[in-house]
Amino acid sequence: MVISVFLHMARVFYHGAYKPPREFNWVIGVMLLKLTLLLSFTGYLLPWDQLAFWAVNVGTNMMGFTPVFGQDVRFVLLGGAEIGSETLLRWYVLHVLFLPFVIVIFMAIHFWRVRKDGGISGPL
Numbered sequence: 001m002v003i004s005v006f007l008h009m010a011r012v013f014y015h016g017a018y019k020p021p022r023e024f025n026w027v028i029g030v031m032l033l034k035l036t037l038l039l040s041f042t043g044y045l046l047p048w049d050q051l052a053f054w055a056v057n058v059g060t061n062m063m064g065f066t067p068v069f070g071q072d073v074r075f076v077l078l079g080g081a082e083i084g085s086e087t088l089l090r091w092y093v094l095h096v097l098f099l100p101f102v103i104v105i106f107m108a109i110h111f112w113r114v115r116k117d118g119g120i121s122g123p124l
Contacts, residue, residue, distance in 0.1 A: 001036060001039075001040070002036055002037065002040050005032065005033050005036045006033070008029075009029055009030075009033060012026070012029065012121075014123075015121055015122060015123050016121070016123075017120075017121040021117060022113070022117050022121070024113060025110060025113040025114065025117060028106055028109055028110045028113065029110060031106055032103065032106050032107065032110060035099060035102060035103050035106065036103070038099060039095065039099045039100075039103070041055075041059065042091050042094050042095035042099065043095050045088075045091050045095075046088075046091065046092060046095060048088050053083060056078075056083055056087060056091070057083060060074045060077050060078055060083075061074070063077065076090075077090060077091075078090075
């Protein structure tokens with residue numbers, strides 16, 4: 001899925017479909033790419049093995065260094081002060097419920113904008 005989204009964005013960039021009047025749709029596409037990468041990361045953690053443990057550790061520690069609210073976000077994502085069963089449940093809910101819901105909303109906006117802007121753009 002990540003490769004498909006990246007190839008789609010490369011085609012859009014190559015055809016110049018990020019130029020006016022389609023800038024907003026390009027921004028929505030970039031947000032969809034970020035959501036896809038986040039969905040990939042959360043799915044990477046679900047086997048809950050040693051690799052997933054250290055991925056959660058590194059990922060949440062990086063989020064913890066975000067200025068102002070980083071420690072709060074880290075605490076919410078871990079479900080406590082350290083990695084445990086609450087952490088797995090939170091990442092599972094993110095992967096299965098929250099992120100797909102957000103992606104569907106952004107995809108609906110993306111498709112609506114494609115239709116509103118006159119369909120798929122071709123090469124310039």
